[in-house]
Amino acid sequence: MKLLLEMVEGLRIAWDAIGANKLRAVLTTLGIIIGIVTVTLMGAAIRGLNAAFLTSVSAVGTDVFFIQKWPWFNEEPWWKLLKRREIYLADGHAFIRKANPHWHVNLQSVGVRTLRYGHNVATGVFLVGNTETAVVTDDLSFSAGRYFTAAEVEGHRPVCVLGADVARNFFPHGQAVGRRVRIDDMAFEVIGVLEKKGKFLGIENLDNTAHIPVTLMGRGFTFFPGIRIAVKVGGLAHLEDAREEVRAVMRHVRRLPPTDPDDFSVNSLEAFIQKFTQVSRIIGGVGLFITGLSLFVGGIGIMNIMFVSVTERTREIGVRKAVGAKRRAILIQFLIEAAVICLLGGLIGLGLATLITWGIARFFPATLSLPIAALALGVSALTGILAGFLPAWRAARMNPVDALRSE
């Protein structure tokens, strides 16, 4: 009960003291303001990035496995992997024959080529060789026309599907379907146009692309000799079991004896997400450390000004002790003052951070979360209490006779 009264009195004194030195309080808390702004902005940016990443990734689907020569994340030395056999189209067809009938299997090969239509030239187009199952594995949708059929893939038909940006450049007035475009020196009939997909992570353009039957890719459209096999297993349950099954089928295709290691990798977005989370945690950790330093510097500033405050009010401390304030009461009084100054800084910082987040959210994914805001305020109050402790302790231990005598 007494403690509560002393705290209320402490709060009142703190408010009076800050009111009497408004400018000083604001200048003192500047370090805390900057610290809190950076902490919250850092958190907001990381959260925004994570959210953007997950939206981008979920467009592909986490139930798709990619069988490739190379792993996405190197667990083994690269020179060992160099000896792995290439995965050719024939392996892909063998895989399809042995695959679980519920799976959708797509054979993919990629390259970067130049497309022409009349005098119009599109360079650096991301050319993808696919089978007809890409509609399912890549979750494609169309703004015009259709995708190629199994027969067209098997028959090496020169047909293509254009990405939204390529189609708009070549055919600004629509009517792409039925026209002929040239990829390198070969003519292809446009049979469909993909719907606009936007940018991956807000950076990589997914619409500057063209799809052709994978069976044609070997005609000099890519310099990678191999392909990758995309397997959509359907359903997110038992993903690890599905991965094992995919792996077993591929080992069978490769005729690997049970003792041999895999000579291929089964990649998935799952691992990609894990890696991304890991990286974003590291960035967050480093960022928090740096912003923690700025809070630390702010705390030193608070400690400094609290020493000044204690010295200025030595006589007041003497009076309070004379009328019966114990050490605890004086300690609480100055701790509360330090905490209130820091909390004010935290609130101002949070306000600024909200404004800035709102500003950058127009250009870059960023969201301010409630937990981050609460954490920021908690940290600023804690900084105040830690930084205020030494000055408050000095005040609490003052001898009342000396304190009363001071000018």
Next chain:
Amino acid sequence: MSLIRLQNISRRYQMGTETIHALREVSLEIQRGEYVAIMGPSGSGKSTLMNVLGCLDSPTSGRYELNGTDVSEMDDNELAEVRNREIGFVFQTFNLLPRSNALHNVELPLIYAGVHADERRQTALTALQQVGLGDRVHHRPNELSGGQRQRVAVARALVNQPSILLADEPTGNLDSKTGEEIMALFEELAQKGNTIILVTHEEDIARQARRILRIRDGLIASDERLERKS
């Protein structure tokens, strides 16, 4: 039983290599209801005596019984509690909190005594009315005259109903007319039965008490009882 009982109280300070004997084996008794003036030139030890009596300072040796309790061996926090309960201070420079109004200044001892807000406010108001400042409760010290400030200080000293009112040169910062007013207030309080100890170096102020203790070189030089004027 005496209210105050000092037995062979000494207080020594270390100033560099020199030891200063501020009080040398002082023994003294003060009864409840007495009105005592302590006089002496500066450096005589009267301030030290006042600090020891007021439990702001502890003696180096000797025994001090206040209201039947030995306070000479108490620590910082225990002394704070004794000051809060037993002693009301009036200082030469008033020592009010400049940013707080009269009411809050008077409430201060009650806060540290753990008294509830409503009761605190009532008690403080009554104390301010007793010193004739019932209409000045919301004024800050800088909005009050010197005499009024000292009255606020007296109200603060009395608000906890202490055993002793300890005044250190209470008229030292006042002109002679307001000084007389404050002395009249003390006279009134003394007649009501309060124990008052007054530290002063002015003979005519000291003459208004019932007993004068003269301190010289850390010793009690004389202890004079005065006839009651009326």
